[in-house]
Amino acid sequence: MKSILNGHTDKFEYLISKYQNYVFAIILNITGESSDIPDIAQEVFLSVFRSLSSYRSGSFKSWLGKITVSRAIDWKRVQARAPNRENGIEIDNLAQDNMVSLENLIINRDSRKQVKKLCQELPDKYSSTIEKYYFDEKSYEQIAVEEGISVKTVESRLYRARTILKERWEGDMP
Numbered sequence: 001m002k003s004i005l006n007g008h009t010d011k012f013e014y015l016i017s018k019y020q021n022y023v024f025a026i027i028l029n030i031t032g033e034s035s036d037i038p039d040i041a042q043e044v045f046l047s048v049f050r051s052l053s054s055y056r057s058g059s060f061k062s063w064l065g066k067i068t069v070s071r072a073i074d075w076k077r078v079q080a081r082a083p084n085r086e087n088g089i090e091i092d093n094l095a096q097d098n099m100v101s102l103e104n105l106i107i108n109r110d111s112r113k114q115v116k117k118l119c120q121e122l123p124d125k126y127s128s129t130i131e132k133y134y135f136d137e138k139s140y141e142q143i144a145v146e147e148g149i150s151v152k153t154v155e156s157r158l159y160r161a162r163t164i165l166k167e168r169w170e171g172d173m174p
Contacts, residue, residue: 015060016045022061023068030072031079044071118168119161126161133158 020041027040047067055063116135119127129147132138133154138146140154147154 012049015048019061019064023064026065026068027072027075030069031076036075040071040075041068043075044068047071115165115169118165121168122161122164126157126164129154129157130161130165 023041023044024037027037027044028034031037031040044064044067048064051067116131119130119135121127122130129143132143132146133140140151143149143154144151149157
């Protein structure tokens with residue numbers, strides 16, 4: 001260790017080659033990712049090099065293992081916070097997910113317009129109740145107070161309105 005600290009970098013290269021597989025095994029065990037092992041291992045060995053002056057005699061392998069575990073856990077935390085990594089497959093998956101979400105959004109928007117149109121064609125007592133419940137997101141109790149009816153009547157009107165809407169919706173489908 002003293003010779004490495006005195007500038008003999010060839011000794012450090014020897015340490016890297018000697019403990020590289022040990023470090024790789026720990027990283028793989030913690031992260032489960034083989035593609036990032038070299039990058040994490042490089043961080044480990046850089047940390048070891050920077051911390052050599054604080055190394056006290058004892059088991060070097062144990063000390064190296066602690067640093068490796070720490071770096072691998074740090075890497076996992078970073079990955080957990082940044083799910084859309086920059087490798088092509090994940091970007092493709094993200095783009096596909098966004099397309100599916102966009103398609104669903106468009107379908108939901110169009111369906112919502114159709115439903116709203118169908119609601120306006122209902123008798124007033126049903127259209128008013130269903131619009132307040134689904135579009136204004138009011139509770140049964142709020143609707144009952146506004147309409148001057150009982151909660152049971154609100155439930156009944158919503159049930160009847162949904163039944164009529166379902167029949168009309170299915171009738172409009174090709």
